[in-house]
Amino acid sequence: MQEIDPHFEALLLYLKESRGFDFTGYKRSSLMRRVNRRMSQIGTTAYPEYLDHLQVHPDEFTALFNTILINVTAFFRDADAWEYLRAEVLEPMVAAKPAESMIRVWSAGCASGEEAYTLAMALAEVLGAEQFKERVKIYATDVDEEQLNEARQATYGEREVQNVPSALVERYFEPVNGRYTFRKDLRRSVIFGRNDLVQDAPISRIDLLTCRNTLMYFNAETQTKILSRFHFALAESGVLFLGKAEMLLSHASLFTPIDLKRRVFRRVPRLYAPPGVAFADPPPNAGSPVTGLDELRTEVFSASPLAQLALTSDGLVALSNRQLEKMFGVSSRDTGRPFRDLDLSYRPVELRRYIEQAQLERRGLRVSDVEYHRGTDVSYLDVQISPLTGADGSLLGVNLIFHDVTASRRLQDDLEHANQQLEAAYEELQSTNEELETTNEELQSTVEELETTNEELQSTNEELETMNEELQSTNDELQSINDQLRISTGQLDEAKVFLETVLTSLQAGVAVVDPDLRVRMWNRHAEDLWGLRSGEVIGHHLLNLDIGLPVDRVRPLLRGALGADGESAEIRLDAVNRRGRAVTVRVACTPLRSRDGVPRIGDGVIVVMETA
Structure with a gap:
């Protein structure tokens, strides 16, 4: 048994008192696992801390309940079981009912409604759409209002x-x-409502009750309580349809399996005892008078299989029979003797005091378990002492009857011994049965736990599939952007090649500088004119280059082109080319301009150097 955590129980009590959700009947292992999962998502590690978080953030209740109430469901879940239900339950049920009678169905724990609409489709296939609309009511219930709204x-x-x-x-x-919407005309026969299986009253007169993979979340005590309510809810021949993890092996008094493999059960009806009938014995018929009764009575007394002795009221032997003589040696020769003179009066038991008591109280007495030894044999006797009275109530004497109960005593001893052995065997069997029941409950609990874990995994898998779809969509968008960037890069490369081709085709040296006068571009004619390759000048300050051009006189033109007005200007200068020859060079400085011809102040300057 799992130890009770008082902090966790306090959290459950708070949920019950503040929001009306009673989770105290749920299995603690799976319940704690799901609460811990939600706590980890918000970064909380202790139950008291999480309770404080709930008190401060009311919106957290919705997220917690969505985590606890695993709403894993599907249309025609376990298709084989639904096919069996249609063929072996629904069709015979419809056939057995009167043509105009209503068919009432309850889908307990319906989640987002797939099971309820599956029942609607199955019944509509059996009845036909028109009969379905007239005769069927499907009550679909759950504790999760958000899921009910979706359903x-x-x-x-x-x-x-x-x-x-x-x-x-x-x-x-x-x-x-x-998307796909269920037919509105059939939808009217499906009624959704909130119902807590633990606290709320069940719906009554139900022909078919489906509650699939819901009971497995509750502990054994709560399951018994819910099943008792289901038994009340179902009609006399009602059917219960459960999930594959729910067996009901320990509830045979409530439900009997129709098909255990597919978890279909029939309600066990209540038994009512019919009223008894009393019969009176008929009165005896009047007969003819009988003669010779005295001799007949004497012979009957003598031939009795029981040893008998009759005494007079004053204690004298009056009558004895043959069985008494055989057992104790008292015969007709002892007639008239005082009973106290016979050995029988005190052996095997003191009888005189019982005889006096019977005479005094005028009632019969019985002395049981008298042990009588005859040689090596031991017999057991019951002595019955009966007072004999006359018609006027006077005491006539006493009758003693000795019952030999040896055989029955031995049978009783044997029976007691057999009972002891049977009790021991029964205790062993009971112990074995309890062990088997315990093992079965453990196995059932394990199956339910595995099914719970499976549904949690299925829920997580659905979340991951949704995230995967979102990631795939994002990936597609990124791929599209990447393709566009690749096209733009290609276009830029083509433009750069084209620009280089244009600059190379010009018959003048061209340099492009940035606002800091660092060279960004240096064409082929500039290399031929000054003898410096582009790799030697790119990134260097134009006015620091060692070329045969008086760059100091170019500085004002560069500043004017970079100024606020973006002025273009040119100048003729005497210079020395790369071969050391004196040349006259026309230098023009123009600011970089936008497509509409407006100078892009501060972007840079185009410097054109051409020999005159």
């Missing part, structure tokens, strides 16, 4: 309806903006 919309995406056969999609869904 009421009856609209699902392509991924949700992928398990529905295409023929049923065509008959029961209408495509709207890329």
Whole structure:
């Protein structure tokens, strides 16, 4: 058993008192795992700290409940079980009901409604759409209002309806903006509402109740409570349809399996005892008078298989039979003797005091378990002492009857011994049965836990699929942007090549400088004119270059081109080319301009150097 964490129980109590959600009946292992998951998402490690967070941030309740209430469902989930339900349950149920009678169905724990609409499609296939609308009511309940609101919309995406056969999609869904909406005329027969299986009263007179993979989240005590409510909710021959992790092996008094593999059970009806009937014995028929009764009574007394002795009221032996003589040696020869003179009066048991008591109280007495030794044999006797009274109530005497109960005593001893052995065997069997039940409950708990984990994983997988789709969409956008950048880069490379070709084709030396007068471009004719390659000048200050041009006289033109007005100017200068010859060079400085001809102040200057 898992130890109870008082801080976690306090958190559950707060959820119950503040929001009406009672999670105290849920299995602690899976419940704590899901709460811890939510706590890790907001960076909280302790339950008291998380309780404080809930008190300060009311919106956190929604996120917590969405994490706890794993709403994993699908249309026709476990298709084989639904096919069996249709063929072996729904069709016989419809056939057995009167033609105009209502069919009431309850989908407990319906989540986002797929199961409720699956029931609607299955019944519509059996009844036909018109009969379905007139005769069927499907009550779909859950504790999650957000999921109920989604179910009421009856609209699902392509991924949700992928398990529905295409023929049923065509008959029961209408495509709207890329999604599928359940038929409105049939939708009216499905009623959604909030119902807490632990706290709220069940819906009654239900013919079919589906509660699939919901019970496995509750502990054994809460499961028993819910199943008792389901038993009350179902009609006498009602059917319960559960999920594949729910067996009901320990609830045979409530439900009996129709098909255990597919988890279909029938309600066990209540048994009512019929009223009893009393019968009176008929009165005896009056007969003819009988003669010779005295002799007959004497012979009957003598031939009795029980040893008998009759005494007079004053204690004298009156009658004895043959069985008494055989057992104790008292015969007709002892008639008239005082009973106290016989060995029988005190052996095997003191009888005189019992005889006096019977005479005094005028009631019969019985002395049981009298041990009587005859040689090596031991017998057991019951002695019955009965007072004999006359018609006037006077005491006539006493009758003693000795019952030999040896055989029954031995049988009783054997029976007690057998009972002891049986009790020991039963205790062993009970112990074994309890161990098996414990093992079965542990296995059942393990199966339910695995199913819970599976549904959590399925929920996580759906979240990951959604994230993957979003990432794929983002990747596609990035790929598109990358393609555009690649095209733009190619276009820039082509433009650069074209520009270099144009500059190379000019018959003048051309240099482009930035606002700091550092060379950004140096064409082929500039290399031929001054003898410096582009790799030697790019990035260097133009006025610091060792060329045969009086650059100091060019400085004012550069400053004017970079000034606020962006003035273009030119000058003729005497210079020395790379061969050392004196040449006259026309130098023109023009600011870089935009497409509409406006100078781009501060972007740079084009310097054109041409020999005159």
